[in-house]
Amino acid sequence: MSFETFTEFLLMGGHALYVWLSYGVGLFIILLVYIQPILARRSIIQELAQRQRRDVQNNKVSNEEVAQGNLSQDKGGSE
Amino acid sequence: MSRRNHSEQGLLSVLGVVLKREFLSAYRSRQELANPLVFFIIVIVLFPLGVSPEPVFLSKAAAGLVWVAALLATMLSLDRLFQSDYDDGSLEQLVLCAQPLYLIVLIKSLIHWSLTGLPLIMLSPFLATMLHLEAQHLPVLMLTLLMGTPVISLIGGIGAALTVSLRSGGILISLLVLPLTIPVLIFGTGTVQSSIDGLSVAGHFSIMGMMLALALTLSPFAIAAALKISVSD
Amino acid sequence: MNWTWFYKLGSPKWFYETANKLLPWFLWIGVLMLVIGTVWGLVFAPEDYQQGNSFRIIYLHVPSAILAQSCYMMMAVAAIISLVWKMKLADMFIASAAPIGAAFTFLALFTGAVWGKPTWGTWWVWDARLTAMLVLLFLYFGVIALKSALENIDLASRASAILVLVGVVNIPIIKYSVEWWNTLHQPATFTLTEKPAMPPEMWMPLLVMVLGMYCFFTAVALMRMKNEILLRERRTKWVKTIISEDIKR
Numbered sequence: 001m002s003f004e005t006f007t008e009f010l011l012m013g014g015h016a017l018y019v020w021l022s023y024g025v026g027l028f029i030i031l032l033v034y035i036q037p038i039l040a041r042r043s044i045i046q047e048l049a050q051r052q053r054r055d056v057q058n059n060k061v062s063n064e065e066v067a068q069g070n071l072s073q074d075k076g077g078s079e
Numbered sequence: 080m081s082r083r084n085h086s087e088q089g090l091l092s093v094l095g096v097v098l099k100r101e102f103l104s105a106y107r108s109r110q111e112l113a114n115p116l117v118f119f120i121i122v123i124v125l126f127p128l129g130v131s132p133e134p135v136f137l138s139k140a141a142a143g144l145v146w147v148a149a150l151l152a153t154m155l156s157l158d159r160l161f162q163s164d165y166d167d168g169s170l171e172q173l174v175l176c177a178q179p180l181y182l183i184v185l186i187k188s189l190i191h192w193s194l195t196g197l198p199l200i201m202l203s204p205f206l207a208t209m210l211h212l213e214a215q216h217l218p219v220l221m222l223t224l225l226m227g228t229p230v231i232s233l234i235g236g237i238g239a240a241l242t243v244s245l246r247s248g249g250i251l252i253s254l255l256v257l258p259l260t261i262p263v264l265i266f267g268t269g270t271v272q273s274s275i276d277g278l279s280v281a282g283h284f285s286i287m288g289m290m291l292a293l294a295l296t297l298s299p300f301a302i303a304a305a306l307k308i309s310v311s312d
Numbered sequence: 313m314n315w316t317w318f319y320k321l322g323s324p325k326w327f328y329e330t331a332n333k334l335l336p337w338f339l340w341i342g343v344l345m346l347v348i349g350t351v352w353g354l355v356f357a358p359e360d361y362q363q364g365n366s367f368r369i370i371y372l373h374v375p376s377a378i379l380a381q382s383c384y385m386m387m388a389v390a391a392i393i394s395l396v397w398k399m400k401l402a403d404m405f406i407a408s409a410a411p412i413g414a415a416f417t418f419l420a421l422f423t424g425a426v427w428g429k430p431t432w433g434t435w436w437v438w439d440a441r442l443t444a445m446l447v448l449l450f451l452y453f454g455v456i457a458l459k460s461a462l463e464n465i466d467l468a469s470r471a472s473a474i475l476v477l478v479g480v481v482n483i484p485i486i487k488y489s490v491e492w493w494n495t496l497h498q499p500a501t502f503t504l505t506e507k508p509a510m511p512p513e514m515w516m517p518l519l520v521m522v523l524g525m526y527c528f529f530t531a532v533a534l535m536r537m538k539n540e541i542l543l544r545e546r547r548t549k550w551v552k553t554i555i556s557e558d559i560k561r
Contacts, residue, residue: 002358013359015366018430022423023350026372029419030346030528033412037535044539048546049559237478241471245461254457255475258450259482262489269493290485301478308470 093178094186101190104163111159115195116202119152123206134211141210142220142271146264148206149199149224150231154253156195157235160187161243161306170243174310180303185295188236188302189229196228212271219274223267226287230263233298240305263290322399324541325550331534339531345524352517360514369427371517375525377420377441380448383413383529387455388480391473400544401537403469406476407459408536412529414452421445440494444487451479465544 003009012019105112126144127137137144164170173183203224204217212220238256245251270283321327353371360367387406394402421442428437436442455472462468510518545551 001356003355009355012365012368015364015430018366018426019354019368022369022372022426023354025422025426026376026419029415033415033532034528036411037532037539040539041535041542044542045555045558048542048551048555051546052552052555237474241458241475242461244464244467251457251461254450255454258447258454258486259478261447262482262485265489265493269496272496297481301474305471305474308467308474311467 090178090182093176094182097173097183097186098190100169101187105190105194112194112198115152115156116198118155119148119199119202120206122148122151123210127210138211138213141207141212142216142268142275144210145203145207145212145220146224146227146268149196149203149228150257150260150264151253152199153195153228153231153235154256155249156191157232157239157252157256158249160191160236160239162239165243165310170306171310174307180306181299184236184240184299184302184306188233188299191236192229192232196224196232199228200224213275216271216274219280220271222284223270223287226284226291227263227267230290230294231260233294233302234259234263236302237298237305240302240309242309243306244309263287266290322397322401324401324404324545325548327401328538328541331538335531335534335538338527338534342524342527342529342531345520346528349517349521349524352520357514357517358511363431366427366430369423371521373420373423373427374518375521376416376423377445378522379525379529380413380417380420380445382526383409383416384448384451384476384480384483387413387476391476391480394469394473395477400469403473404537404540404544405533406455406469406472407540408533410452410455410459412532412536414449414456416525416529417445417449417452421449438494438497440491443494444490447486447490448483451483454479 010016123144126140130136161170164173174180176183200221203221207217207220208214235252235256237259238252241255242251266283266286270280270287273280273283349371353368357368357371359365387409390402390405390409393399394406424439424442424445425436428439428442429435455475458475459468459472462471542551542554546555
């Protein structure tokens with residue numbers, strides 16, 4: 001341990017502002033970078049699901065077929 | 080023997096057509112040619128007005144200010160390198176024609192430089208003198224600009240080619256290209272600084288020469304590749 | 313030589329499923345290492361003789377700087393693969409990695425500047441490394457901006473690949489010129505301590521942080537690539553199945 005007491009640890013020998021500012025921003029950025037794809041995934045899934053529902057309504061294809069991925073209009077993609 | 084003459088003729092005539100076309104369209108819109116120059120002058124004038132007119136400050140900053148202004152003015156002029164050709168379909172023709180795109184691009188870039196960079200270089204001694212740069216250093220400044228502005232035009236050409244399919248590519252070109260021109264800026268101004276300090280400039284000029292050689296040989300490849308991609312959709 | 317493994321690598325579906333399996337590992341191992349490294353660096357590592365406790369910022373600054381540069385190199389490799397083999401996944405990697413790389417570059421710059429204040433007495437210093445990092449940040453912004461400006465996906469992928477490669481060719485030139493410029497303009501700078509000059513008590517937590525950052529980067533890149541795949545492959549059966557199953561939950 002480099003510090004005798006917890007208060008010493010927080011004070012960082014007078015450099016508290018710099019150390020905690022850096023680590024604070026570091027934590028913020030790590031969280032930001034982690035959370036962004038999670039939120040993006042949710043909105044992507046919602047948007048794609050909406051489109052699928054609309055396709056179903058427009059083409060009068062049954063929901064079951066969609067769930068089975070059995071769309072005949074499917075132009076195919078890469079497998 | 081005659082076959083080689085044929086394709087040589089083809090290449091030269093295509094280059095000749097490009098040359099004529101560039102100068103003709105430049106002549107037809109010669110008002111526009113003045114714009115980068117006026118911008119160059121205005122930017123330089125802003126600094127004594129915005130910061131300080133003191134000769135001590137200005138003479139130290141002169142080389143850098145002239146260089147930065149030249150960089151910005153060139154950025155502004157890059158739009159016209161490919162945009163009008165893209166709009167009227169002739170860019171596609173150039174990309175598709177049998178002659179190597181590398182050379183066509185090289186010629187276009189050099190012509191563009193002669194119409195924008197070269198006038199900047201000729202204006203620079205007057206502006207540098209207004210910024211209190213001592214007369215003995217003016218030739219060094221002009222020579223660095225002479226070697227550096229083609230590099231800026233060539234690197235800028237890459238940005239212009241990548242964004243030619245966009246309507247408003249102007250600022251985006253600068254964002255893409257300016258970081259890449261930082262080495263030229265550093266060495267260009269560093270050379271003048273060396274001259275001011277009374278040190279030898281030969282080494283610096285050889286580095287600038289190296290950058291010019293690299294830009295002349297490599298950039299046309301990147302520009303050609305970017306043009307082929309931009310045109311193909 | 314059997315190249316099927318390489319072409320399999322190009323299948324978005326295979327990649328999506330593999331990413332799903334690998335993701336938890338990279339994420340949790342990465343987070344664990346970051347936590348261990350941070351605690352080790354903040355609490356247990358000795359303070360520096362000259363810099364005192366602000367030296368501990370190194371445990372954030374160096375790993376993010378290393379990752380900022382590595383990320384760009386990875387993007388350059390992906391750019392070559394994207395242009396030569398036209399592999400969609402390589403282009404998706406560039407799109408996914410660029411914002412992460414930019415974030416790490418920003419963190420390296422910020423921590424470098426904050427570290428500078430107690431060390432050099434000022435918030436910003438035109439030190440060679442900070443300046444070169446700043447230019448790297450601009451290169452990242454350029455790639456991100458170009459990708460978002462071009463709407464046609466095919467055009468965007470090839471154009472940004474070219475831009476990444478032009479940038480990577482320039483990086484050594486930029487670094488050299490900035491260092492040269494810096495030696496002219498900066499009198500007797502305090503140089504940041506290099507790793508070998510440190511005793512093990514100091515560089516071991518650094519190593520843990522670097523590895524942790526790499527794992528975390530991989531995890532987040534995988535997450536972003538999964539999103540890209542869902543978007544780009546949305547017309548395929550397997551994606552539609554995933555969507556409808558996910559919605560049911």
